[in-house]
Amino acid sequence: MNVKQLRAFVTVARTLSFAEAANILHLSQPTLSLTIKNLEDLLGGRLLSRTTRTIALTPEGDALLPIAKQLLAQWDNAEEEIHQRFSLKKGKIAIAAMPSFAASLLPEGLLNYHQKYPKIKVEIHDVLADTVVDMVRQGRLEIGISFDPGNNDDLNFKPLMKxxxxxxxxxxxxxxxxxxxxxxxxxxxxxxxxxxxxxxxxxxxxxxxxxxxxxxxxxxxxxxxxxxxxxxxxxxxxxxxxxxxxxxxxxxxxxxxxxxxxxxRDIGIITRSRTQLSTAAIAMIDVLIRTFEKRVN
Amino acid sequence: MNVKQLRAFVTVARTLSFAEAANILHLSQPTLSLTIKNLEDLLGGRLLSRTTRTIALTPEGDALLPIAKQLLAQWDNAEEEIHQRFSLKKGKIAIAAMPSFAASLLPEGLLNYHQKYPKIKVEIHDVLADTVVDMVRQGRLEIGISFDPGNNDDLNFKPLMKxxxxxxxxxxxxxxxxxxxxxxxxxxxxxxxxxxxxxxxxxxxxxxxxxxxxxxxxxxxxxxxxxxxxxxxxxxxxxxxxxxxxxxxxxxxxxxxxxxxxxxRDIGIITRSRTQLSTAAIAMIDVLIRTFEKRVN
DNA sequence: ATCAAAATGGCAGGTTTCGATAAAGTGGTG
DNA sequence: CACCACTTTATCGAAACCTGCCATTTTGAT
The missing domain is CATH 3.40.190.10 (Periplasmic binding protein-like II)
Incomplete structure (x- = not known):
């Protein structure tokens, strides 16, 4: 059973016409016929009682319809949810920053980020510079702002400013x-x-x-x-x-x-190497770089 | 996005190995690779952070996993639900029977039916013979037991006994x-x-x-x-x-x-012509015929 | 009998699948 | 410390499969 079949069934059930449903689904009528037939074969019986003039739901079709509707709605929601996360309309990102940066420049960067991606929640951990490094290393969050932790296999450091x-x-x-x-x-x-x-x-x-x-x-x-x-x-x-x-x-x-x-000292962005960053994090890094790059205090 | 992709994702997320997941899914490893890739393209970003040694969920993958699991579970449930209805393990059927039959022989037929399909609920309407015919004609229920309503386009009569x-x-x-x-x-x-x-x-x-x-x-x-x-x-x-x-x-x-x-007079089963009967109803008719056929009182 | 709508059959295009092969990261070893 | 071997994922090309459409048939209602 696949999504296409279920969507086809729901549409036919709604329109009570194969031809009209086929239009809505951007399918030809024969294809829709076959799709429904396949679904019925799969489930083991008829869902739609159809003559050339009248289409009606069988009792089983009647039972499936509300289930199918709900299922499709949840399906679409899930897809939309993840899609939004990727397109940065939604989601959450956590940052650790050493206090001196968190209390001075960081807010400016956050403002730029928020203007660009207003739906993303940002969580700030203003902790000691070493703790920042630890938190990133442990994977507790994706982005740390601190000074260069030195050569380190599992961490990347991208300088922002002196x-x-x-x-x-x-x-x-x-x-x-x-x-x-x-x-x-x-x-x-x-x-x-x-x-x-x-x-x-x-x-x-x-x-x-x-x-x-x-x-x-x-x-x-x-x-x-x-x-x-x-x-x-x-x-x-x-x-x-x-x-x-x-x-x-x-x-x-x-x-x-x-x-x-x-x-x-160099202050920059610390991330884990060998770990895929979320799109929200990648965008945050981009914004931070644009905001602070080559700024020297 | 289709079910196959989601199932592939969940399996990889569980096994944290493309090769093993491919086995479980009865797919070749390259196919699984491509399936995941397609899903990621569709959603707009990576769900799995993968090297040749390590597979990990990206934040988005982490967000999708519980959703996907739930969705698939519901999907399977729905399929099973309808499947059971068709295979008569579940469901409900309503019968109207004239009182003389309902109070005498019908219980014997119901007993046979229940032994064969114990999960099906049966609702008995013991009403006047004419009402039985009306209820069937109006589609309020699928099976009526009464005497022959005479020539009638929209009703079928199958004699059970004299x-x-x-x-x-x-x-x-x-x-x-x-x-x-x-x-x-x-x-x-x-x-x-x-x-x-x-x-x-x-x-x-x-x-x-x-x-x-x-x-x-x-x-x-x-x-x-x-x-x-x-x-x-x-x-x-x-x-x-x-x-x-x-x-x-x-x-x-x-x-x-x-x-x-x-x-x-002939007593028999009345059904609507030109209407698809539920599988449960078809089975009920079959049982009734086997139980009472050619019995003469 | 006629008309409208669904079912069927045949064919083309695209997708999926597989095996083979390449690439890449890891861990051991000299 | 560099290199090699091993394991695992990614890529590629061919074949099978499925899905879609068009044309035609069948069917039920008027």
Whole structure:
């Protein structure tokens, strides 16, 4: 039994005419005759009692009709459902992004995506950079935004932009008029930064060590927002990704480029290699690239 | 999208191997490859992410799988349902029978039918003989059991048996030892019969009129059971179809053949001509014929 | 008898199917 | 670390099959 046969039966049952049904189905009358006959043979008896003048449903046909209608409706729904998913009119996509990106640029990308594919739901996981990588690796979601996880067989990294690190100073700090500030000077002040598992903290420590600079941390916190507020309050200075510049300024802190050394890292899209991405994910990646490509903070 | 494609997809999703799935589906592996490919093309994207070593569902495939499973299950159910109806394992059939038959022989036929097709429900309408004919003519049910409705374009009559009319006497009646009884003698007693719309009453009146005999009715009732009880009580005598002989005897009356004239009528199966009978109905007719054919009461 | 509609038969085009073969990814091995 | 062998899917070409149409016949109703 196939869909064509069932559709033919329902149409004949509705029109009570082979000729008219054949028209509707874009078939010739003989073909329709045969189709119905095949269906009847398959099911083991007549569904339609037909003379040249009158078509009527047999009791079995009567029983099949509502079932067939429902079946066809569900069939079409299923097809439409998947079709919509593929054509991005529907569906859901999950993204993990490191907090600095999630809270700064990501919304702009999401806005572009939503304008293009308004029916797709997007779920954002703003978690630590390492967690982003883990979540993608475990297949918990399709797209991660973080910095380059390094050579990795099962992960792909597509760079989006460079993220410099910037110094954050209280607004009334004497150095705020300078064009930039060196680490050496910066480290003479009380230093506020993120707590250890953070990638920002790690990167700062590693880089300073390479340049034989010593970091003494006065305060550390979990969230950049806290750091920003602490700096604004005058507790000390900090170094954060440029991505957070706007956030820092909004909290009343002042941002300056930090040099000697300049710290920068690639931020990009992480996906699993060897795994087919959903069309929604492919579209999301496309939008993100268009939005952020070659942008340097 | 067709059933074959969906079944192929579900099987591959279950086995996670094209080769194994092809075996299960009794297809060659290339054919299965192409089937899946066609389904994917139709829906607009990949459902299965496949390498030579690993097969995995894409998000869309994941979404389709439960839908497809449900759809196929319903599909099979529908097919099975109708199939069972045709093979008489299921279904319902309605019969109308005149009361004299319904209360006497019919149960024997129904028993045979039920033994052969235990899943079929049977609905009995024990109504007046004329009503039986009307119900069949109107298409309210497929099978009627009554006497010959006469030449009729839209009805078929298939005789089952001859039904003689018999005299019913109180058990202590002086004539009960006779081999038979003539109408002339019978009419000397108080006569009990059915009320006018009944076919029994009509047939008796018509026949007697043809033989110049006069019927004077002392009592008339609606149901044969009442007539029987009245006779048994000694209120008078009656003439009823032989079908009711057992019933009369059970009620304490005594039955004798009635002669001069003998009244008999054909009892048979009435169906609509030019209408396809359900398989259940065809089987019922077959059973009834086997059970009652050539039986003469 | 005539007319209209479904059934049947024959034929063409397209699809499906298969076997054979190619391509690709994986895992082991030197 | 590169290469080879093995396994599995993808591709290709030919044959079988099915499906569709047209022409014709059959059938039932007027």
């Amino acid at each position: 993220d410099r690190f910037i110094a954050v100073l209280p607004k009334d700090h004497p150095l705020r008029t300078a064009k930039n500030i060196s680490w050496k000077i910066l480290l003479e002040h009380d230093f506020i930064t993120l707590q250890r598992p953070s990638s920002v903290r790690q990167l700062i420590e590693e880089t300073l060590e390479q340049h034989n600079l010593t970091l003494s941390v006065a305060y550390d916190a979990h969230q950049l927002a806290t750091v920003g507020r602490m700096v604004a309050t005058g507790l000390g200075v900090a170094v954060v990704p440029a991505l957070c510049e706007q956030q820092m300024q909004e909290q009343g802190a002042y941002c300056l480029p930090v040099i000697e050394p300049t710290i920068a | 039904d003689r009319f018999i005299a019913v006497l109180p058990k202590d009646h002086p004539l009960r030892t006779a081999k038979n009884i003539s109408w002339k003698i019978l009419l000397e007693h108080d006569f009990i019969t059915l009320q006018r719309p009944s076919s029994v009453r009509q047939l008796i009146e018509e026949t007697l009129e043809q033989h110049n005999l006069t019927l004077s009715v002392a009592y008339d009732a609606h149901q044969l059971a009442t007539v029987g009880r009245m006779v048994a009580t000694g209120l008078g005598v009656a003439v009823v179809p032989a079908l009711c002989e057992q019933q009369m005897q059970e009620q304490g009356a005594y039955c004798l053949p009635v002669i001069e004239p003998t009244i008999a």
